[in-house]
Each structure stands twice: as structure tokens, then as C-alpha cells.
Amino acid sequence: xxxxxxxxxxxxxxxxxxxxxxxxxxxxxxxxxxxxxxxxxxxxxxxxxxxxxxxxxxxxxxxxxxxxxxxxxxxxxxxxxxxxxxxxxxxxxxxxxxxxxxxxxxxxxxxxxxxxxxxxxxxxxxxxxx
Numbered sequence: 001x002x003x004x005x006x007x008x009x010x011x012x013x014x015x016x017x018x019x020x021x022x023x024x025x026x027x028x029x030x031x032x033x034x035x036x037x038x039x040x041x042x043x044x045x046x047x048x049x050x051x052x053x054x055x056x057x058x059x060x061x062x063x064x065x066x067x068x069x070x071x072x073x074x075x076x077x078x079x080x081x082x083x084x085x086x087x088x089x090x091x092x093x094x095x096x097x098x099x100x101x102x103x104x105x106x107x108x109x110x111x112x113x114x115x116x117x118x119x120x121x122x123x124x125x126x127x128x129x130x
Contacts, residue, residue: 001041001127003027003105005034010041025100027125033092034118034125035102041127042103045112051101058094058101064113069094071101078111 002011005028010021023040038058042049047062056071065079074090094103106116109127117126 001044003034003036003041003125003127005029005123005125010044012044025098025102027105028097028102030095031092033090034105035092035095035097036105036108038094038101038103041105042108042112045109045114045127047112056096058103060108060112062112065111067108067111069103071096076107 006026008023008026010023012019012021021040021044023037025037027034027036029035038051039049042060045062047060050059050061051057052059058069058071060067065081067079068077069090071094074093076088076090077085078088080086088107090104090107092104094101096102105125109116113130114127115130119126
């Protein structure tokens with residue numbers, strides 16, 4: 001997957017076939033972390049999302065595990081195959097901006113089994129399966 005800061009397009013290549021998907025809100029950077037809209041990329045990666053509006057809890061489930069996070073909280077629980085649920089502290093908490101929920105791209109991508117590479121010159125993020 002390739003995303004670019006300020007662009008609403010996710011480029012991908014699966015089985016040699018290139019495609020692009022438009023998302024309604026572009027990724028942005030806050031305090032050195034790229035924030036992405038909750039649904040667009042995670043669903044492309046095969047993850048399922050559960051949103052609990054009452055307590056603003058986000059649960060991401062994928063074949064590689066489960067992540068539980070809350071809006072405006074830096075503490076996250078991520079399922080580890082050998083250790084069960086492990087607590088992590090994010091550098092930037094999930095946020096709601098313009099009525100959309102944004103999550104930290106690197107943490108979520110890496111915990112779903114992907115490597116993340118940043119190109120500062122082009123402002124592009126490349127995400128590849130480990």
C-alpha cells in the first residue's frame with residue numbers, strides 16, 4: 001500500500017494487479033505520527049472494525065490479532081500470539097477530527113503484520129506485508 005500525506009488515495013498491488021481506492025479524508029501528521037482515517041486502510045488490510053460510540057472504543061480484529069484503543073487515550077491493548085493482551089503507550093492518541101476517527105498508522109499497521117516505510121521527500125508511506 002502507498003499513501004501520501006494530503007492525498008485521499010490508497011495505491012495497492014495485489015497479485016500483480018495495481019489499483020487505487022479513494023478514501024474520504026486524507027492522512028495527516030501530528031507530533032511526528034501519521035494519522036489515518038479508521039476504516040479505509042484497515043479494511044483494505046483485511047481488518048474488521050468495531051466502534052463503540054458510548055465509550056469511544058475502537059476494536060480492530062484481523063487474522064494476526066486484535067487491537068483495542070480509545071479516542072484521546074494513549075494506552076492501547078494489542079493481542080500478542082505468545083503473551084496474550086499486551087499494553088502499549090502510543091506517542092499520539094486516536095483522535096476525532098472533522099467527524100472522523102483517526103488512528104496512528106505505524107502502530108496499527110505493524111501490529112497487523114506490516115512493515116512501514118516513510119519517504120520524507122515525497123511524503124509517502126509504503127506499507128508492505130512482513
